[in-house]
Amino acid sequence: MKRDRIYSLPHDRVGSFAFDEQVVEVFPDMIARSVPGYASILAMIQQLAARFAQAKTNVYDLGCSLGAATLLIQRQVPQDCVIHAVDNAPAMVERLQMKLQHSERQTGVAEVRVHQADVCQFPMTNASFVVLNLTLQFIPKDQRAALLTAIADAIVPGGALLLSEKICFDDLGQQSLLNDLHHDFKRANGYSDLEIAQKRTALEDRLLPETMQTHIDRLETAGFDCVAPWFQCFNFASILAVKAESAA
Numbered sequence: 001m002k003r004d005r006i007y008s009l010p011h012d013r014v015g016s017f018a019f020d021e022q023v024v025e026v027f028p029d030m031i032a033r034s035v036p037g038y039a040s041i042l043a044m045i046q047q048l049a050a051r052f053a054q055a056k057t058n059v060y061d062l063g064c065s066l067g068a069a070t071l072l073i074q075r076q077v078p079q080d081c082v083i084h085a086v087d088n089a090p091a092m093v094e095r096l097q098m099k100l101q102h103s104e105r106q107t108g109v110a111e112v113r114v115h116q117a118d119v120c121q122f123p124m125t126n127a128s129f130v131v132l133n134l135t136l137q138f139i140p141k142d143q144r145a146a147l148l149t150a151i152a153d154a155i156v157p158g159g160a161l162l163l164s165e166k167i168c169f170d171d172l173g174q175q176s177l178l179n180d181l182h183h184d185f186k187r188a189n190g191y192s193d194l195e196i197a198q199k200r201t202a203l204e205d206r207l208l209p210e211t212m213q214t215h216i217d218r219l220e221t222a223g224f225d226c227v228a229p230w231f232q233c234f235n236f237a238s239i240l241a242v243k244a245e246s247a248a
């Protein structure tokens with residue numbers, strides 16, 4: 001796995017963060033060293049897929065990057081599910097397609113279809129399990145409610161959405177403490193102060209966090225019946241939103 005050194009030297013001008021070839025090259029290392037709890041969230045996505053994916057339905061991994069969640073989900077869902085892995089970054093999609101071609105052709109597992117598309121425009125239907133793992137934070141705020149409503153509308157009774165995000169806090173003390181703890185986490189994982197500062201500048205207008213309450217309210221309005229935050233590590237959190245089984 002190639003080590004992320006993208007921001008290790010001073011940049012004359014730090015441009016806006018993009019999921020381009022340079023990022024794709026180091027992405028597994030970057031995300032593991034940057035997101036507290038990433039490995040735990042992935043492990044639980046695998047467990048949740050086993051619980052929520054239903055036979056003859058679609059499973060969506062929206063903003064799939066290199067398919068970390070997709071490949072874990074594939075091991076858990078019924079063989080007659082179709083897993084749609086969606087990302088709008090050409091470099092990510094190309095690398096994921098290569099990865100899938102080179103991985104052994106597995107028998108007895110659900111088919112994965114990779115799509116290069118904007119998740120806000122992507123048609124979804126008959127879905128039992130949908131994953132938005134650290135993706136909504138990159139979508140313009142005014143498009144988030146429509147996306148979550150489209151997801152809720154596409155989910156069958158008893159299905160669920162897993163939403164993980166970087167979050168912010170109304171309380172200034174909490175915001176400052178959890179932000180500092182996140183930076184300590186990055187430092188402990190080998191990032192220098194320069195790397196942390198330059199990445200922060202690059203993400204400033206790209207990754208737009210919201211509070212836990214904003215996420216909960218929006219998921220309820222979108223049509224989910226049970227909205228349960230289940231994980232938080234510093235300023236990263238994950239929420240499970242479930243559609244009720246239909247009344248008998």
Ligand SMILES: C[S@@+](CC[C@H](N)C(=O)[O-])C[C@H]1O[C@@H](n2cnc3c(N)ncnc32)[C@H](O)[C@@H]1O
Nearest residue numbers: 019063064065068087088089118119133134138
């Ligand atoms: C932090 S990464 C997601 C990590 C991934 N879900 C995982 O579990 O490893 C965010 C991804 O969302 C994708 N993305 C951002 N906005 C998008 C959009 N509007 N449509 C599709 N993909 C998008 C980016 O290209 C990037 O690959």
Ligand SMILES: O=C(O)C(=O)C[C@]1(C(=O)O)C=C[C@@H](O)C=C1
Nearest residue numbers: 030031034035134166199203207
């Ligand atoms: O918040 C930060 O400092 C991050 O680096 C977070 C984050 C993310 O949550 O997606 C940003 C970009 C990369 O995808 C990896 C991690």
